[in-house]
Amino acid sequence: MKKSLILGITLLTVSLYANETMYTSSVKNLYEASDSNAVKGRLLPTSKVIVVEKNSDKSKIEIEGFMKAGVSNAIYFSVGKRILVAGLSKSGKFDIKKLSSSKDKDGVEWKKVVLTAYTKNENLTKDLKPLYDKAEDLFKSNCSICHPIHPVDEFTANQWPSMFKAMVNRTAIPKEDRYLVTQFLQKHAKDMKGE
Template identity: 40%
Template sequence: MKKRYLFLSLFLLASFVQAKTQYVTKTLPTYSTTEDAKASGKILPTTPLEVIKTQDGKAFVKLTGWNKGKMTRILYFSKGERIISAAFSKKAKYEVKVLKTEEVGTKKDQWSNVTITTWIDNKELTDDLNALYSKAANLYEKNCGLCHAKHPTKEFSANQWPAVIKGMIPRTPLSKEEGLLVTQYAQKHAKK
């Protein structure tokens, strides 16, 4: 009898240990099932997620974030800010669970804290968010002061940074993927 409880306790402990937070290092496609070859969405760099299980080279993951209003196809990093963590196509199949809903801002916009589960390729994940931010900061430092004085990340709000960076990327040697990483970094270190 004691062996059975010990085995059950170890199994439950292993289940909890397995679900740890990891971060996306590059834009990852999402899939509705493990058999899908065509992507149904994407998850952007620095997005936190939990790997629930792996199968056939793919990982079933849980994302936590915010939806604005009834727009469940876009997952935002935080409420009231347009820091996109993931976006899904109209045909994508994924599960959304609403945790709570809040009114935000003077317009009383409805924002829902949600979890979304979906499949991704089981790659391009890291446990070390600081290393990812360090890489982004280095890219920002080396490329975003070539033509002018570098703007401190706190100079603009999270909602302003995408337009600022989009206008500057063509003048730098940054790839599109590096530009997305720098944008996520700037937004997540922006003024509040």
């Protein structure tokens, strides 16, 4: 009786989180298996994940994104844009399934993929808006001290990281929030409207 009750509660907990859409609020470690402690990748803030299964300390997640032909250790948010969703160790053996493929305007092949991995349960949220609000506030309150604030849509997704990196050390933006601000700027860049 006791074992069946525990099993029932475990299955109910797992099913409550099945296929739930969540977003990462910080840089998160990725693991190949639920019982592994070897970090084999990193997931960046504001990345959308589908929680397939949630256990006591880790969640099994699926991450959709794009891989550039010949680059097997990076998953990007959009074709032709350097908006990193996840960086993977070359020694990692993640389950990555190809969903489709296409070519960008330069004829480079991109594969739409889904990565299955595990991550610790903390720093996942259902609502993306507070993350973007925090990033926007950090950007506006810090980057307007020395000069007029640049409109978020002034630069392209590929231009923003170097622009931000060139000046971020002159700000009070904490190191742990710098990827969050970069992701916000890239995902709201002038060439990201409608994506």
